[in-house]
Amino acid sequence: MDDVRKAGQRMDLDRIRIGSAPDSWGVWFPEDPQQTPWQRFLDEVSEAGYQWIELGPYGYLPTDPALLGDELTRRRLTVSAGTVFTALHRGPAVWDATWEHVSRVAALTSAMGAAHLVVIPEFWRDSVTGEQTDPEHLSPTQFRELTAGMERLGREVRERYGLTIVVHPHADTHLATERDVTRFLDATDPDAVSLCLDTGHYAYCGGDSVRLIKTYGERIGYLHLKQVDPAILADVRAQGTPFGPAVASGVMCEPPHGLPDLPPVLAAAQGLGVDLFAIVEQDMYPCPPDAPLPIATRTRRYLRSCGA
Template sequence: MSNGNEAGDRLRVGSAPDSWGVWFPEDDQQTPWQRFLDEVSDAGYRWIELGPYGYLPTDPHRLRDELARRELTLSAGTCFTAFHRGDVWEQTWAHVRQVADLTSALGARHVVVIPEMWRDPASGEQLEDRSLGDGSWRALGTGIDRLAKALHEEYGVHLQFHPHADSHVDTQQHVERFLEMTDPELVTLCLDTGHISYCGGDNLELIRKYPDRIGYLHLKQVDPRVLAEVQEQDLPFGPAVRRGVMCEPPQGTPALEPIIEATRGLDADLFAIVEQDLYPCAPDVPLPIAKRTREFLNRCGAGAR
């Protein structure tokens, strides 16, 4: 592995509540937020995401104090949207502006936007059709462009769109269709290496083909053996995670060192947030994984920043 630090100098490495088994604002199975903050700091990370709005304190003064005493800084807020459903602007903006208020108050400049899934993330229940018609695609693109413009104009933050398993923007074909229909000046990707691989895509090809649209990274890997079972059985994403489809690096795919290397050629100063889906997990599971993953990324050339 590379011992150079050029890519590391351009990657601000952090982690997220997801790596501590957090999917919801409140859930008895999840790691308490105080323990998450303590442990993510102990693992050597200095950047974190909000996770689901309401998991961490939503009072900006309190959250700023909690992060500062652990030497942590916020990289981004996170939210889900469903613009493919049509006239959903008012309820979407009401939620997103809460996230943007808190994100910008903490000095972060990114909001990661994930498309709502067609299967429930916890139960796996099918909620809507797997595929979108042309009209729904147009509504999705128009809504994301409008949201990106509003976030930029009102909060000075950048929209990072996150393709996701069991959503309508999942496969390489769908990711590229989304990129071709949205405003390149406003909308960039949160390239989640695990979700792209989970859905059969090629992370390096997306970086090569759309270098100006890569604005943020989520680093994770999938276990090919478990993924084969998931595909054979058409398992929903939640049950797949419980089987361990998202695994600790470097045990899975894609290889992360070439992706980190590829960021050298990007005209961007990127966040690289470790996000290993672990919902649900035992309380003592996340910290050792987080420490080993941090050491692995150091060896890959993604140095501490």
């Protein structure tokens, strides 16, 4: 733990903006009867003490800017980012379909006054069934397509919508491990591509968030705060469990009961000297409808105790 915390002092994390996301309410899809209705999510995320939220999967929250704006204003909520999945390693053949989806999400994100678009690479296996849909590792040609596609996406999104893309390393994708992430950062233009560091996914895949922030701090444009249960993770790795069943088994856990320890991560992020969103995103699909609010409330209280 950092020296400030060792001394028993509360660090003032004045550059960190804490928010939450539909994911922390068990939302993975635009529509699913197992998920929390969007009105309840908005009511409860506000009740839990958060000001900032992400849009979640496109179509979960209202896509009409006027309606969504009214719903957010009524609850004193503000959007920090939208989210898209992409498969840009497949090359120019997927660009038009990718852009059609990205442009819808980017337009709504921009209309809500946000400045970031979280971009997640496509999974290489189905998150529920485990069926392999792509090679687990990219060929040199696919890697070049991925980096070139992300750079193009970053420039197009900024030019047309005024948003910065933040690419999100994610379990069961081609951008997951420390080697994947550092290789990707070294191969992409910092002016076009920033990183969304998800502390839970990075730990899930063996990465050290504090080391990444200290080594590539100028590329970190956004944070997702999340922890993994090390005992469940060990079993997930031993069994080769796909990400969906791993989440259902509780691999992503409530802070501060997992890894990584968040105070050093937040201290390292504060040390960058820039304003950063840090969005709580506890994967918990599916979950009982009454489970998210108490967890979200305790998590917000915990992060306040850390100075955020």
